[in-house]
Amino acid sequence: MQKPLMRIPYTGPLPAPTIIPKDANTPTGAIAALTNFLSAPTSPLLPPSAKATVLLTGAGVSVASGLADYRGTAGTYTLNKSYRPIYYNEFVSNHEARKRYWARSFLGWTNLHKAKPNSAHWAVKELGRRGLISHVITQNVDSFHPMAHPELPTLELHGYLRSLVCIHCGGHLPRKEFQQSLTALNPAWAAFLAKMLQTGALDSEHPDERRKKGLKSNPDGDVDVPNAPYTTFRYPSCPACLARPPMLPDGSSSTVQIDADGAWSQQSTAGVLKPAVVMFGESIAASVKTAAEDAIDSASKILVVGSSLATYSAWRLVKRAKERNMPIGVLNLGGVRGEEGFYTGLAANNDGSAGVRCSESADKILPAVVQNLPCGGVS
Ligand SMILES: [Zn+2]
Numbered sequence: 001m002q003k004p005l006m007r008i009p010y011t012g013p014l015p016a017p018t019i020i021p022k023d024a025n026t027p028t029g030a031i032a033a034l035t036n037f038l039s040a041p042t043s044p045l046l047p048p049s050a051k052a053t054v055l056l057t058g059a060g061v062s063v064a065s066g067l068a069d070y071r072g073t074a075g076t077y078t079l080n081k082s083y084r085p086i087y088y089n090e091f092v093s094n095h096e097a098r099k100r101y102w103a104r105s106f107l108g109w110t111n112l113h114k115a116k117p118n119s120a121h122w123a124v125k126e127l128g129r130r131g132l133i134s135h136v137i138t139q140n141v142d143s144f145h146p147m148a149h150p151e152l153p154t155l156e157l158h159g160y161l162r163s164l165v166c167i168h169c170g171g172h173l174p175r176k177e178f179q180q181s182l183t184a185l186n187p188a189w190a191a192f193l194a195k196m197l198q199t200g201a202l203d204s205e206h207p208d209e210r211r212k213k214g215l216k217s218n219p220d221g222d223v224d225v226p227n228a229p230y231t232t233f234r235y236p237s238c239p240a241c242l243a244r245p246p247m248l249p250d251g252s253s254s255t256v257q258i259d260a261d262g263a264w265s266q267q268s269t270a271g272v273l274k275p276a277v278v279m280f281g282e283s284i285a286a287s288v289k290t291a292a293e294d295a296i297d298s299a300s301k302i303l304v305v306g307s308s309l310a311t312y313s314a315w316r317l318v319k320r321a322k323e324r325n326m327p328i329g330v331l332n333l334g335g336v337r338g339e340e341g342f343y344t345g346l347a348a349n350n351d352g353s354a355g356v357r358c359s360e361s362a363d364k365i366l367p368a369v370v371q372n373l374p375c376g377g378v379s
Contacts, residue, residue, distance in 0.1 A: 141156065
């Protein structure tokens with residue numbers, strides 16, 4: 001049996017990139033090289049059916065939407081040095097850990113919910129319209145890609161925050177609805193949130209700005225509230241499990257209990273909702289893993305945008321592309337895990353057509369690449 005693919009964080013420092021071709025070290029040079037990359041004909045080493053480019057995106061693409069990146073250019077966590085993300089097993093098995101997670105997420109959600117796709121996402125839409133991109137694989141959980149270009153297939157490798165999934169019955173619940181339940185169940189927190197919104201503490205994702213106003217946050221949507229009693233935080237039960245308690249894996253029936261206001265009670269053996277993201281230590285669904293591999297296998301090139309490929313699940317897709325002799329492009333500020341292996345065997349006169357590496361902001365460069373492209377689609 002194949003080993004399940006797990007999402008694990010990687011916190012090692014990454015070396016600074018070697019820019020390829022050399023003159024892609026300015027915005028103008030990067031735009032020219034990426035234009036050459038995207039418009040180059042399919043390599044004769046690949047089947048002629050492989051035409052368009054598959055795009056692999058990460059947190060760097062969402063920065064211009066006001067969402068903070070996990071990592072600085074050296075690939076290390078920058079926002080909160082002591083931050084440790086919640087692991088799947090902890091979330092599933094521990095009521096206290098869930099209270100903490102939801103208390104923080106309750107405050108963090110507003111900012112994500114208000115944020116919108118940026119010029120990088122709109123450029124991707126245009127590249128798709130021109131037939132230059134076949135699929136988008138994203139590590140982001142903000143759903144900006146499907147929002148910006150619903151007609152261009154997006155595979156959300158690490159899931160999405162827009163809904164919740166029940167760990168017992170598999171049912172989904174929109175996050176917006178869940179947020180309303182959290183508001184009703186936690187009036188003191190709701191008042192605190194209202195106050196923070198009023199003072200503007202949540203308007204900025206900048207950790208220093210927030211810290212000044214008593215808030216510390218990380219990109220998973222968590223906000224640290226000093227001395228806030230998250231131990232009293234309440235969250236709702238899965239409505240489907242509550243209506244009809246599901247069977248447990250051992251064949252016995254489950255119990256789902258709620259308090260007078262509808263909050264999930266610790267006596268329950270089912271009805272636990274989890275964000276529909278792949279948490280650290282959680283396996284990526286086999287169907288998603290296969291779909292991502294198929295997207296790589298049917299493409300002629302891969303372009304990584306705004307990702308340091310720090311998670312193995314993303315890095316291995318680029319490795320797969322390399323093994324298929326696909327030209328690799330990387331547009332990312334700062335280092336990328338294992339990138340020295342992506343550009344072996346490139347000709348000295350490569351103008352970006354056979355491989356490109358630049359260290360620029362996606363929201364500035366991608367729209368300019370769209371402008372720079374000759375009209376028409378794939379050659
Ligand atoms: Zn359920």
